[in-house]
Amino acid sequence: MTRLFDASLLYAECGRCRSPVIFRDPSEVLLWMGIPADSLGSDCLLIYDGCPKCSPDGSLPEPRFVRLRLRGRQQAPH
Incomplete structure (x- = not known):
């Protein structure tokens, strides 16, 4: 059984200064x-x-929204 990823654990950062961005409800975004x-x-x-x-x-x-990929590994189809 696969478990859903908790959206509140999603990391957000600024693309300019690389600081973490705090937001209220990632599910809404x-x-x-x-x-x-x-x-x-x-x-x-x-x-x-x-x-x-x-x-x-x-x-x-x-x-x-960005999904990181590891080099040399294929991404599972969504």
């Missing part, structure tokens, strides 16, 4: 992006183009 919860894993992360540290204008840009 992923739902808005159309990413199914059953496709998440520890190889997934969100990259923001700016954060409160390097872009203190108060708004958080839209994230990009």
Whole structure:
């Protein structure tokens, strides 16, 4: 039996300064992006183009969903 990845464990970082980005509800962000919860894993992360540290204008840009791949290993089909 496979267990679903807990979306609250999803890592998010700023693509500019590489600082971690804290967000309230990652499930809401992923739902808005159309990413199914059953496709998440520890190889997934969100990259923001700016954060409160390097872009203190108060708004958080839209994230990009990234899935990391290990060299030499094939990705299982989704």
